[in-house]
Amino acid sequence: MxxxxxxxxxxxxxxxxxxxxxxxxxxxxxxxxxxxxxxxxxxxxxxxxxxxxxxxxxxxxxxxxxxxxxxxxxxxxxxxxxxxxxxxxxxxxxxxxxxxxxxxxxxxxxYYDDYKEYYDLLADTSNKLSQHYYLNEDYRKAASNYKYAYRAVTNDPILQLWEGISEVKSKNSVEGDKNILEALEKIDENFEPSEVTAGVLAHGMLIVEEYLTQIGKTTEANKAKKLVDVFKKYDPDELDKQKMAARKEKAKEENKVMRKFYSDDDEDEEDDDE
Structure with missing residues (x-):
């Protein structure tokens, strides 16, 4: 052959x-x-x-x-x-x-253009695992996984947005604010989300709008609020609270299986060249 x-x-x-x-x-x-x-x-x-x-x-x-x-x-x-x-x-x-x-x-x-299909696969799996952690309120793991995912797939600011959200939830507001605001600079009404992460963008913007309002960043909060409606069409549950609750319960049921194959070690590791 x-x-x-x-x-x-x-x-x-x-x-x-x-x-x-x-x-x-x-x-x-x-x-x-x-x-x-x-x-x-x-x-x-x-x-x-x-x-x-x-x-x-x-x-x-x-x-x-x-x-x-x-x-x-x-x-x-x-x-x-x-x-x-x-x-x-x-x-x-x-x-x-x-x-x-x-x-x-x-x-x-x-070689970058030769592996675009693979970047999507990596982003998709990383996002799904991070969402699993997030829904189980394991925000530290979610933040860490999103961090490394975004370093690997740098053209997807949705990963960075959710890294910021997860950092804030894990009480690291300095790093969280930085990533949220940087992602907001890259995402506007003309932004075309990746097919593999588009489904979590509107929900992320909803969380960000509420958070930025709380900390007094009105301009950025208003932008996030507008973007919720722009990207709502990509959300599989259309921000339905009952469906989100069901998604969270399903994540809890799956958690025992997931823990078998992913380490509990949350410490960040240096990505030095091998």
Whole structure:
């Protein structure tokens, strides 16, 4: 089976565009491992390359490490990702290595556009997990997860908005205010939200409007209030309070299962290059 055909099959299977470097066998090996769903080996190989002098500045090993970790996070029954196991906290490492990839690629911006589908997948999963934490009133975890998600998917200020909301709820108003106000500068009535996070934008603006009113930021509060109506159409529950309450109860029921695969350690970690 040719590399080209393998790539086409992988796109159909995962919605991710993979880059085969025909002149680089080491990178091609990552592609083959990924297509074969050997995600633990993808991570091992990618991180090994990142320690090699020839590849430590190359962006692609880091994006493959990220994608490998991401796919493992979706298969807790197949890979050892529970707390204390070899590949624990896979979503957090997926976020971390995506961020490292962006830094490595920043100068020439050679590969960024090739992985847009993956950024959406990472943002979607990160947002859903963070909303789960938020609805269970675990605001510290929600804030931490949103923080790393936004560093990995920097073109989605909805993640930053909810990072700010979660920081405020966890009693870190300095960081919370900063992120809320920065996100508000990026989001206006002409903003086109990402399909994967649009559903939480109106609810977020409603929370922000109430909070900014309380702290006396009238201008920003009025903007948030207007944006609630602008983006309400994306909210699956249309801000229905009864449906929101039902969503919260469902999140509580799911919490026991979620805790099995995600660490209770809330300490922020430095995202140094590997």
């Amino acid at each position: 040719t590399t080209r055909l393998l790539l086409i099959l992988s796109i159909l299977a995962y919605g991710i565009k993979l880059q085969a470097q025909s002149d680089d066998k080491k990178i091609d090996e990552l592609v083959f491992l990924y297509v074969d769903e050997k995600y633990d080996k993808v991570v091992d190989k990618a991180l090994s390359l990142s320690q090699n002098d020839k590849y430590k500045r190359h962006p692609l090993p880091y994006i493959y490490a990220s994608m490998g970790y991401y796919q493992m996070s979706r298969r807790p029954d197949k890979f050892e990702i529970a707390k204390g196991e070899e590949y624990q906290k896979p979503l957090k490492y997926a976020q971390k290595y995506c961020y490292t990839f962006l830094k490595k690629d920043k100068k020439e911006n050679q």
